[in-house]
Amino acid sequence: MVITKKRREIEGIHTFWLEPRDGGEFHFDPGQFNMLYVFGAGEVPISISGDPGKPGRLVHTVRAVGKATQRLCALKTGESLGVRGPFGSAWPMAQLEGKNIVFVTSGLGLAPLRPAVYWLLNHRQRYGKATLIYGARNPRRLLYVDELRKWRGRFDLRVELAVGSADPTWDGNIGVVTSLVSKTFVEPGNTVALICSSERMMRAMVEQLNQAGLNDGDIYLSLERSIKCGLGLCGHCQLGPTFICKDGPVYRYDQVKGLLAQREL
Amino acid sequence: MSQEQRTLHGHPFFHDLEPRHLALVAGCAHEVSFSAGDYLAREGHPADHFFLLLSGGVRMETSAPPLGVLGILSAGAGEVLGFNWIYPPYKWSFDYRATVDTRAFQMDGRCLRGEFAQDHELGYQLMTRFSAVLGRNLDATHLQILELIHEHGTR
Numbered sequence: 001m002v003i004t005k006k007r008r009e010i011e012g013i014h015t016f017w018l019e020p021r022d023g024g025e026f027h028f029d030p031g032q033f034n035m036l037y038v039f040g041a042g043e044v045p046i047s048i049s050g051d052p053g054k055p056g057r058l059v060h061t062v063r064a065v066g067k068a069t070q071r072l073c074a075l076k077t078g079e080s081l082g083v084r085g086p087f088g089s090a091w092p093m094a095q096l097e098g099k100n101i102v103f104v105t106s107g108l109g110l111a112p113l114r115p116a117v118y119w120l121l122n123h124r125q126r127y128g129k130a131t132l133i134y135g136a137r138n139p140r141r142l143l144y145v146d147e148l149r150k151w152r153g154r155f156d157l158r159v160e161l162a163v164g165s166a167d168p169t170w171d172g173n174i175g176v177v178t179s180l181v182s183k184t185f186v187e188p189g190n191t192v193a194l195i196c197s198s199e200r201m202m203r204a205m206v207e208q209l210n211q212a213g214l215n216d217g218d219i220y221l222s223l224e225r226s227i228k229c230g231l232g233l234c235g236h237c238q239l240g241p242t243f244i245c246k247d248g249p250v251y252r253y254d255q256v257k258g259l260l261a262q263r264e265l
Numbered sequence: 266m267s268q269e270q271r272t273l274h275g276h277p278f279f280h281d282l283e284p285r286h287l288a289l290v291a292g293c294a295h296e297v298s299f300s301a302g303d304y305l306a307r308e309g310h311p312a313d314h315f316f317l318l319l320s321g322g323v324r325m326e327t328s329a330p331p332l333g334v335l336g337i338l339s340a341g342a343g344e345v346l347g348f349n350w351i352y353p354p355y356k357w358s359f360d361y362r363a364t365v366d367t368r369a370f371q372m373d374g375r376c377l378r379g380e381f382a383q384d385h386e387l388g389y390q391l392m393t394r395f396s397a398v399l400g401r402n403l404d405a406t407h408l409q410i411l412e413l414i415h416e417h418g419t420r
Binding site for chain 2: 106107137164165166167168170171172173174175176178179183198200201204
């Protein structure tokens with residue numbers, strides 16, 4: 001695919017808009033990922049972060065972490081990269097119709113969740129109340145700031161932000177994102193949470209959601225492991241009996257609860 | 266029950282405190298209000314009290330050159346602010362500034378320590394509550410440190 005647009009989100013993190021050279025469409029479900037191949041540098045699994053309602057443009061937000069992602073982030077508009085996918089399970093948006101949805105995420109975790117937010121907004125009348133709870137280290141580390149501003153202006157999506165520290169120009173919450181779960185009214189019974197963050201932070205998020213009255217079966221999360229093949233063959237991403245590239249990355253929490261806190265499997 | 270005791274009882278920090286203890290803490294409380302921008306407490310100053318926020322919002326801040334003034338925690342109605350009154354040297358570790366007009370109960374720490382000496386059960390009740398708040402704050406701080414490590418460790 002060819003890069004038709006590139007934007008620096010924050011230091012070390014870039015968003016790429018990709019289009020097939022033949023002008024075709026790329027259909028995916030929210031939460032799925034692609035294997036992106038940078039010629040001569042290798043292949044990496046990256047969540048799709050664009051709007052599933054706009055299959056003409058594939059969007060990925062990438063953090064420069066290792067050799068392949070650093071090369072990827074150095075690519076410019078007009079250059080090409082290989083795309084294999086989409087792979088993996090998805091946020092079960094169709095199953096969740098009629099429910100209140102609360103998205104809880106921090107840092108780059110918003111990227112895999114963003115397609116689910118788009119989906120909800122594209123089919124807004126099918127869902128109950130919607131809340132996005134998002135945290136970052138400081139205001140400069142918030143992703144998709146223009147979009148967050150637009151979403152905050154809507155009457156049908158509540159957006160709550162928290163940062164770890166801020167100068168006096170920031171008039172929002174300061175603290176860890178999990179504290180917002182207890183401060184934000186979450187209506188148990190008909191509410192489902194979709195969460196994405198580092199694994200330890202997600203365990204803390206689950207604890208707060210449980211205290212708010214959500215059961216483990218009402219919580220979905222996206223896991224990250226070393227994914228290599230994307231097909232469930234190589235075993236790099238194996239977590240106990242499950243392969244994250246094939247059975248995940250999205251799981252219902254009660255399906256993986258026993259696997260997450262274990263040091264050795 | 267006086268109006269002051271009823272308001273204290275309505276605050277989450279004291280909502281399940283026995284009436285006799287509520288009467289004792291009410292004797293150490295007085296309601297205060299702050300305009301946006303006012304400081305409730307300043308770093309290094311004597312910490313003889315803590316605050317139960319009734320409305321508004323407060324930010325915990327510090328001067329962190331070369332970054333300037335940094336907010337590191339925000340709090341609102343229903344929350345409790347200030348722990349330095351519990352232990353020597355009884356000095357505030359941070360600045361606390363009202364970000365909007367704010368009402369609070371200012372709880373006199375010296376008065377409370379005196380009550381604790383007479384009524385150890387009251388001391389136990391309050392220290393249990395403060396331990397829970399401190400524990401949550403400590404957990405939150407550890408999570409933030411882990412996020413930093415996660416972000417830098419994968420670079």
